[in-house]
Amino acid sequence: MRRKIYLPDIIGQGYGAFWRWKGRYRVVKGSRASKKSKTAALWFIYSMMKYPEANLLVARKVYRTLQNSCYSDLCWAIHRLGVDRYWRATKSPLEIQYKPTGQKILFIGLDDPLKVTSISVPKGVLCWLWIEEAYEITNETDFDRLDESIRGQLPPGLFTQVTLTFNPWSEKHWLKKRFFDTLSPYVFTATTNYMMNEFLSNTDRVLFEEMKKNPRRYKVAGLGDWGIVEGLIYDRWEEKAFNIDSIRKKPGIKSAFGLDFGYTNDPSALFCGLVDTGAKVIYVFDEIYERGLTNQELYKRIEAAGHAKERIIADSAEPKSIEELRRCGAIHIQKSRKGRDSINYGIQQIQNFHIYVHPRCVNFITEISTYCWEKDKNDGSGTNKPVDYNNHLMDAMRYAVMDCLKGESFSFR
Known part of the structure; x- marks a missing residue:
């Protein structure tokens, strides 16, 4: 019929x-x-x-x-x-x-x-x-x-x-x-x-x-209009394929994993990086970026990607989510610690690094290429406040890198 x-x-x-x-x-x-x-x-x-x-x-x-x-x-x-x-x-x-x-x-x-x-x-x-x-x-x-x-x-x-x-x-x-x-x-x-x-x-x-x-x-x-990108926060970055295992073998390389939580409107975003503190280089090699994930589903994504046993620094505003992920098996997950003017301080520290982004990290590339300073609503001049949208991996990177640089005593949100 x-x-x-x-x-x-x-x-x-x-x-x-x-x-x-x-x-x-x-x-x-x-x-x-x-x-x-x-x-x-x-x-x-x-x-x-x-x-x-x-x-x-x-x-x-x-x-x-x-x-x-x-x-x-x-x-x-x-x-x-x-x-x-x-x-x-x-x-x-x-x-x-x-x-x-x-x-x-x-x-x-x-x-x-x-x-x-x-x-x-x-x-x-x-x-x-x-x-x-x-x-x-x-x-x-x-x-x-x-x-x-x-x-x-x-x-x-x-x-x-x-x-x-x-x-x-x-x-x-x-x-x-x-x-x-x-x-x-x-x-x-x-x-x-x-x-x-x-x-x-x-x-x-x-x-x-x-x-x-x-x-x-x-x-x-x-509205679907073009984004106007002025006052980029990070300009020392480039998309570049690199061998992750070779980078890991370099002396002084530290792993850095950061997690920003989301669900309906914003994605859950996991930043996966390697930090060379001596050469001042950050290698971004992997990401998870997905909306609508429960904490159990998020853990399964992290586990499938092979990162569940890593030290992950997560947004401290979500203690319940952090505990749920820990119970799922992410036993090394830690909350970020708030510090005075921590966002700007973290940005300033990361600006000292050159950032190489693996081509597969497409969401990180989108965010870093549009992450910019907010403009003053009255005269259009630049401010020292980053635009608060499309910045989930940027926040996750900051949690991870600041923990990597400062050690366990001083990680920033």
């Missing part, structure tokens, strides 16, 4: 032009909860059933982030459209297949460059590419390499398309200049925000209304 659905009821409003566009590029920046990723996932599932020769490649900078983002959204879209029985989704390998035709949705990360150049499909054409959180791709040539992988002779009626969705943290990102500052007949761009999402609950909307108290945060996380 054929089931009829009315797409606007499933998708909602505000994305009609996005849905109909068949040009080479669809580029959508937006706030959290603007339903940009969910709408993209719905379009891909619907359209693959419509075009029997089409295959999709889904990419993010780091492969391990795909399962809990794009893969989950696509599985959600399958269920939302009521077509579960026609699709097969597997986690090993990470793949989704449309059973009636054998079309596939494949997943890759830019941290595996060999896969980018060797990707292929057994049936039809690999004609669509979805890059989620495209802001994570800091090197434009990495995008070009992905873009060039979507090619080939197309059957009549089919089209090649690259879809990019992301949160616009910084106006200095290459995405702005390439897609938003220059008009092109091959490019569709849109800015979306939470007000376009009619499926949000009243509780969700209240969170955004409260965000208006912080205009700088609201502009980006609420």
Whole structure:
């Protein structure tokens, strides 16, 4: 029996032009909860059933982030459209297949460059590419390499398309200049925000209304506008691949782990670093960054990453969470200790270091590239107070590094 659905009821409003566009590029920046990723996932599932020769490649900078983002959204879209029985989704390998035709949705990360150049499909054409959180791709040539992988002779009626969705943290990102500052007949761009999402609950909307108290945060996380980055706090950093085991073997290297708690609106953020106090270098080699985790789930993430036995310095404002993690097995977790003017003092100490960030630490890169001093509301001049948003790993780094530098007697919150 054929089931009829009315797409606007499933998708909602505000994305009609996005849905109909068949040009080479669809580029959508937006706030959290603007339903940009969910709408993209719905379009891909619907359209693959419509075009029997089409295959999709889904990419993010780091492969391990795909399962809990794009893969989950696509599985959600399958269920939302009521077509579960026609699709097969597997986690090993990470793949989704449309059973009636054998079309596939494949997943890759830019941290595996060999896969980018060797990707292929057994049936039809690999004609669509979805890059989620495209802001994570800091090197434009990495995008070009992905873009060039979507090619080939197309059957009549089919089209090649690259879809990019992301949160616009910084106006200095290459995405702005390439897609938003220059008009092109091959490019569709849109800015979306939470007000376009009619499926949000009243509780969700209240969170955004409260965000208006912080205009700088609201502009980006609420309205989806470009973040204006002035007065960066840390400028001595660079993204660089390095061998973690080799760094660990250097004399005088100390491990530094810091944890900032979150749940609904903010993520739980674990900073994982190595500190060379003599050379004044910090190596950032791993991170956990996820919303909606209970303390038990957070511990499982930490354990799976191999960090459960490390000395972790956690936000002292959450003693209950610290105790729960300790009972789960993080026996060396410690609370940070408050000190006078501890935030600014910690920042000043870290500014003495050069920071190398491993490319897989995409959330750390986003935060450190946008972490800046607050401006005075009256005259726009700089203050000595850091902007209090998108700073979860920055806080976690401060807990960890200050503990590493000062020893057990003096760690700062």
